Amino acid sequence: MLTADAVASTRPIENAVLLWDARAITESAFYVPLLRTWALGLDFVYECSAYGDNFDPRLCRRRKVSMILLPNHPWAQRWSRRLENPLYNGAWFQLTWFSCVLGREAWLPLSLALVAIHFLLIQNPTQELRRLAPVIALGIGVDSALSMLGVFDFEGSLIVPAWLCLLWIAFATTLNRALAAFGRWWFLAAVVGGLGVPFNYGVGAKFGAVSLPLSPWLTAVVLIAIWAILLPGFYRLAKRKMPVTEVVT
Numbered sequence: 001m002l003t004a005d006a007v008a009s010t011r012p013i014e015n016a017v018l019l020w021d022a023r024a025i026t027e028s029a030f031y032v033p034l035l036r037t038w039a040l041g042l043d044f045v046y047e048c049s050a051y052g053d054n055f056d057p058r059l060c061r062r063r064k065v066s067m068i069l070l071p072n073h074p075w076a077q078r079w080s081r082r083l084e085n086p087l088y089n090g091a092w093f094q095l096t097w098f099s100c101v102l103g104r105e106a107w108l109p110l111s112l113a114l115v116a117i118h119f120l121l122i123q124n125p126t127q128e129l130r131r132l133a134p135v136i137a138l139g140i141g142v143d144s145a146l147s148m149l150g151v152f153d154f155e156g157s158l159i160v161p162a163w164l165c166l167l168w169i170a171f172a173t174t175l176n177r178a179l180a181a182f183g184r185w186w187f188l189a190a191v192v193g194g195l196g197v198p199f200n201y202g203v204g205a206k207f208g209a210v211s212l213p214l215s216p217w218l219t220a221v222v223l224i225a226i227w228a229i230l231l232p233g234f235y236r237l238a239k240r241k242m243p244v245t246e247v248v249t
Contacts, residue, residue, distance in 0.1 A: 083121055083177075090178035092118065096170040100163040101209045105156075111166045118173060132172040134237045139168045142230065151222055152201075153211035175238035183235030193231025198223035 082088045092114065099111040119125040144159045146152050154161050175183060182192045198220055204210050212219045 083118060086178045086180065089174055093170050093174050093178060097167065100167040100170075101204050101207055104161065104163050104209060108163055108166075111163055115166050115169050118170075128173070131238060131240070132169070132175075135172040135175065135234050136165075136168050138230075138237075139171070139234070140165055142226065143168075146222075146226075150213055151219060153213050154209075155211065172234075172238065175235055183232075183239065186232045186235075189232040189235050190228045194224040194228035197227040197231065 083092070096111060096114045099107045099114060103110065119128065122128055140160060143152065143164060147154060147157075147159050154164070174180075179192075183189050201210065201212070201223060205212050214222075
Protein backbone atom coordinates (compact mmCIF):
# COMPACT_ATOMS: atom_id res chain seq x y z
CA MET A 1 0.00 0.00 0.00
CA LEU A 2 1.35 3.40 -0.96
CA THR A 3 1.77 5.93 1.81
CA ALA A 4 0.03 9.28 1.70
CA ASP A 5 3.31 11.10 0.99
CA ALA A 6 4.14 8.78 -1.85
CA VAL A 7 0.74 9.20 -3.41
CA ALA A 8 0.88 12.99 -3.13
CA SER A 9 4.32 13.12 -4.77
CA THR A 10 3.38 10.85 -7.69
CA ARG A 11 0.06 12.44 -8.54
CA PRO A 12 0.74 15.82 -10.21
CA ILE A 13 -2.58 15.82 -12.04
CA GLU A 14 -4.43 15.02 -8.83
CA ASN A 15 -2.56 17.76 -6.98
CA ALA A 16 -3.12 20.32 -9.73
CA VAL A 17 -6.70 19.61 -10.72
CA LEU A 18 -8.56 17.36 -8.34
CA LEU A 19 -7.23 18.36 -4.91
CA TRP A 20 -9.44 21.38 -4.75
CA ASP A 21 -10.27 23.22 -1.62
CA ALA A 22 -14.06 23.40 -1.22
CA ARG A 23 -13.84 27.16 -0.81
CA ALA A 24 -12.20 27.49 -4.22
CA ILE A 25 -15.05 25.57 -5.86
CA THR A 26 -17.64 27.83 -4.30
CA GLU A 27 -16.16 30.82 -6.15
CA SER A 28 -18.08 29.54 -9.20
CA ALA A 29 -21.31 29.29 -7.27
CA PHE A 30 -23.57 28.71 -10.28
CA TYR A 31 -21.71 25.53 -11.16
CA VAL A 32 -21.49 24.06 -7.66
CA PRO A 33 -23.67 20.96 -8.22
CA LEU A 34 -22.13 20.25 -11.63
CA LEU A 35 -18.55 20.73 -10.42
CA ARG A 36 -19.10 18.62 -7.33
CA THR A 37 -20.57 15.70 -9.26
CA TRP A 38 -17.95 15.93 -12.01
CA ALA A 39 -15.04 16.15 -9.57
CA LEU A 40 -16.16 13.19 -7.48
CA GLY A 41 -16.68 11.00 -10.54
CA LEU A 42 -13.45 11.99 -12.25
CA ASP A 43 -11.51 11.59 -9.02
CA PHE A 44 -12.80 8.06 -8.48
CA VAL A 45 -12.11 6.97 -12.09
CA TYR A 46 -8.60 8.45 -12.01
CA GLU A 47 -7.64 6.78 -8.76
CA CYS A 48 -9.01 3.36 -9.74
CA SER A 49 -7.33 3.39 -13.14
CA ALA A 50 -3.99 4.74 -11.95
CA TYR A 51 -3.48 2.82 -8.75
CA GLY A 52 -5.48 -0.39 -9.13
CA ASP A 53 -5.09 -2.56 -6.04
CA ASN A 54 -3.09 0.19 -4.28
CA PHE A 55 -6.06 2.56 -4.33
CA ASP A 56 -6.89 3.70 -0.80
CA PRO A 57 -10.11 5.73 -0.57
CA ARG A 58 -9.16 6.91 2.92
CA LEU A 59 -6.43 9.15 1.49
CA CYS A 60 -8.95 11.48 -0.14
CA ARG A 61 -11.82 11.13 2.33
CA ARG A 62 -11.39 14.62 3.73
CA ARG A 63 -11.55 16.23 0.29
CA LYS A 64 -14.60 14.22 -0.77
CA VAL A 65 -16.43 15.01 2.46
CA SER A 66 -15.80 18.72 1.92
CA MET A 67 -17.24 18.44 -1.58
CA ILE A 68 -20.29 16.57 -0.34
CA LEU A 69 -20.93 19.39 2.14
CA LEU A 70 -21.01 22.04 -0.59
CA PRO A 71 -24.82 22.35 -0.38
CA ASN A 72 -24.15 24.25 2.87
CA HIS A 73 -22.79 27.08 0.76
CA PRO A 74 -25.06 30.17 1.00
CA TRP A 75 -25.82 30.03 -2.74
CA ALA A 76 -27.02 26.44 -2.48
CA GLN A 77 -29.06 27.31 0.63
CA ARG A 78 -30.79 30.15 -1.22
CA TRP A 79 -31.74 27.84 -4.06
CA SER A 80 -32.82 25.21 -1.56
CA ARG A 81 -35.33 27.69 -0.12
CA ARG A 82 -36.47 28.66 -3.60
CA LEU A 83 -37.13 25.04 -4.51
CA GLU A 84 -39.68 24.93 -1.69
CA ASN A 85 -41.56 27.78 -3.37
CA PRO A 86 -44.62 26.44 -5.25
CA LEU A 87 -43.86 28.59 -8.30
CA TYR A 88 -40.28 27.34 -8.63
CA ASN A 89 -41.34 23.77 -8.00
CA GLY A 90 -44.15 24.06 -10.55
CA ALA A 91 -41.83 25.48 -13.20
CA TRP A 92 -39.24 22.77 -12.53
CA PHE A 93 -41.90 20.05 -12.70
CA GLN A 94 -43.22 21.43 -15.99
CA LEU A 95 -39.72 21.33 -17.49
CA THR A 96 -39.30 17.77 -16.26
CA TRP A 97 -42.71 16.80 -17.64
CA PHE A 98 -41.86 18.13 -21.10
CA SER A 99 -38.46 16.41 -21.02
CA CYS A 100 -39.98 13.06 -20.01
CA VAL A 101 -43.09 13.12 -22.21
CA LEU A 102 -41.69 14.79 -25.33
CA GLY A 103 -38.13 13.44 -25.23
CA ARG A 104 -38.78 10.09 -23.54
CA GLU A 105 -35.76 7.76 -23.97
CA ALA A 106 -33.90 10.23 -26.21
CA TRP A 107 -33.93 12.92 -23.49
CA LEU A 108 -33.48 10.54 -20.57
CA PRO A 109 -30.11 12.11 -19.51
CA LEU A 110 -31.75 15.55 -19.37
CA SER A 111 -34.70 14.19 -17.37
CA LEU A 112 -32.33 12.47 -14.97
CA ALA A 113 -30.31 15.67 -14.57
CA LEU A 114 -33.44 17.70 -13.80
CA VAL A 115 -34.50 15.24 -11.10
CA ALA A 116 -30.94 15.12 -9.71
CA ILE A 117 -30.84 18.92 -9.41
CA HIS A 118 -33.79 18.82 -7.03
CA PHE A 119 -32.13 16.32 -4.71
CA LEU A 120 -28.74 18.05 -4.93
CA LEU A 121 -30.11 21.38 -3.74
CA ILE A 122 -32.77 20.53 -1.14
CA GLN A 123 -31.67 20.60 2.48
CA ASN A 124 -32.44 16.99 3.36
CA PRO A 125 -32.51 14.68 0.31
CA THR A 126 -32.60 11.53 2.46
CA GLN A 127 -35.74 12.61 4.30
CA GLU A 128 -37.27 13.73 0.99
CA LEU A 129 -36.74 10.28 -0.51
CA ARG A 130 -38.11 8.57 2.59
CA ARG A 131 -41.21 10.75 2.52
CA LEU A 132 -41.88 10.33 -1.19
CA ALA A 133 -40.87 6.69 -1.62
CA PRO A 134 -44.37 5.27 -0.88
CA VAL A 135 -45.97 7.70 -3.35
CA ILE A 136 -43.42 6.86 -6.05
CA ALA A 137 -43.68 3.11 -5.48
CA LEU A 138 -47.49 3.14 -5.45
CA GLY A 139 -47.71 5.34 -8.53
CA ILE A 140 -45.32 3.19 -10.55
CA GLY A 141 -47.13 0.09 -9.31
CA VAL A 142 -50.53 1.40 -10.43
CA ASP A 143 -49.22 2.38 -13.88
CA SER A 144 -47.52 -1.03 -14.17
CA ALA A 145 -50.80 -2.79 -13.32
CA LEU A 146 -52.74 -0.67 -15.82
CA SER A 147 -50.11 -1.44 -18.44
CA MET A 148 -50.36 -5.19 -17.82
CA LEU A 149 -54.17 -4.98 -17.92
CA GLY A 150 -54.08 -3.29 -21.33
CA VAL A 151 -55.22 0.20 -20.31
CA PHE A 152 -51.81 1.64 -21.21
CA ASP A 153 -49.40 0.59 -23.92
CA PHE A 154 -45.88 1.99 -23.68
CA GLU A 155 -44.23 1.12 -26.96
CA GLY A 156 -40.87 -0.57 -26.53
CA SER A 157 -41.30 -1.06 -22.76
CA LEU A 158 -42.19 -4.32 -21.07
CA ILE A 159 -44.18 -2.60 -18.29
CA VAL A 160 -43.33 1.07 -17.71
CA PRO A 161 -40.43 3.05 -19.24
CA ALA A 162 -37.63 4.66 -17.24
CA TRP A 163 -38.77 8.17 -18.13
CA LEU A 164 -42.15 7.48 -16.50
CA CYS A 165 -40.41 6.45 -13.27
CA LEU A 166 -38.52 9.77 -13.28
CA LEU A 167 -41.78 11.59 -13.93
CA TRP A 168 -43.32 9.91 -10.89
CA ILE A 169 -40.40 11.10 -8.76
CA ALA A 170 -40.90 14.65 -10.04
CA PHE A 171 -44.66 14.50 -9.51
CA ALA A 172 -44.24 13.30 -5.92
CA THR A 173 -42.23 16.43 -5.07
CA THR A 174 -45.16 18.67 -6.06
CA LEU A 175 -47.57 17.26 -3.47
CA ASN A 176 -46.10 19.41 -0.69
CA ARG A 177 -45.19 22.33 -2.96
CA ALA A 178 -46.77 23.30 -6.30
CA LEU A 179 -49.90 21.16 -5.83
CA ALA A 180 -50.13 21.44 -2.05
CA ALA A 181 -53.23 23.67 -2.16
CA PHE A 182 -55.33 20.88 -3.68
CA GLY A 183 -54.54 18.59 -0.76
CA ARG A 184 -56.15 20.76 1.91
CA TRP A 185 -59.55 19.15 1.36
CA TRP A 186 -59.95 15.51 0.36
CA PHE A 187 -62.91 16.19 -1.95
CA LEU A 188 -60.92 18.82 -3.86
CA ALA A 189 -58.06 16.35 -4.23
CA ALA A 190 -60.55 13.76 -5.49
CA VAL A 191 -61.99 16.15 -8.08
CA VAL A 192 -58.53 17.27 -9.28
CA GLY A 193 -57.34 13.67 -9.40
CA GLY A 194 -60.41 12.41 -11.21
CA LEU A 195 -60.39 15.16 -13.83
CA GLY A 196 -56.87 16.57 -14.09
CA VAL A 197 -54.75 13.42 -14.11
CA PRO A 198 -56.73 11.55 -16.81
CA PHE A 199 -56.52 14.73 -18.89
CA ASN A 200 -52.71 14.61 -18.53
CA TYR A 201 -52.66 11.01 -19.69
CA GLY A 202 -54.71 12.10 -22.70
CA VAL A 203 -52.19 14.85 -23.49
CA GLY A 204 -49.38 12.32 -23.18
CA ALA A 205 -51.20 10.07 -25.64
CA LYS A 206 -51.51 12.97 -28.10
CA PHE A 207 -47.73 13.44 -27.91
CA GLY A 208 -47.17 9.74 -28.56
CA ALA A 209 -45.79 8.93 -25.12
CA VAL A 210 -48.46 6.30 -24.42
CA SER A 211 -51.15 4.47 -26.35
CA LEU A 212 -54.66 3.93 -24.98
CA PRO A 213 -55.90 0.69 -26.59
CA LEU A 214 -59.33 0.70 -24.93
CA SER A 215 -62.22 2.87 -26.00
CA PRO A 216 -61.99 6.53 -24.89
CA TRP A 217 -65.04 6.27 -22.63
CA LEU A 218 -63.86 3.08 -20.90
CA THR A 219 -60.36 4.51 -20.43
CA ALA A 220 -61.82 7.71 -18.96
CA VAL A 221 -64.07 5.81 -16.52
CA VAL A 222 -61.17 3.62 -15.31
CA LEU A 223 -58.74 6.52 -14.85
CA ILE A 224 -61.30 8.82 -13.20
CA ALA A 225 -62.32 6.12 -10.71
CA ILE A 226 -58.71 5.25 -9.86
CA TRP A 227 -57.36 8.77 -9.55
CA ALA A 228 -60.32 10.14 -7.59
CA ILE A 229 -59.22 7.73 -4.87
CA LEU A 230 -55.48 7.71 -5.50
CA LEU A 231 -54.65 11.43 -5.32
CA PRO A 232 -56.16 12.01 -1.84
CA GLY A 233 -54.20 8.97 -0.67
CA PHE A 234 -51.02 10.41 -2.17
CA TYR A 235 -51.52 13.64 -0.23
CA ARG A 236 -51.98 11.67 2.97
CA LEU A 237 -48.76 9.75 2.36
CA ALA A 238 -46.75 12.84 1.39
CA LYS A 239 -47.87 14.85 4.43
CA ARG A 240 -47.33 12.15 7.05
CA LYS A 241 -45.01 13.05 9.90
CA MET A 242 -41.48 11.72 9.57
CA PRO A 243 -39.45 10.54 12.59
CA VAL A 244 -36.63 12.91 13.49
CA THR A 245 -33.21 11.32 13.18
CA GLU A 246 -30.75 12.56 15.76
CA VAL A 247 -27.12 12.73 14.72
CA VAL A 248 -24.71 11.70 17.48
CA THR A 249 -21.41 13.54 17.33
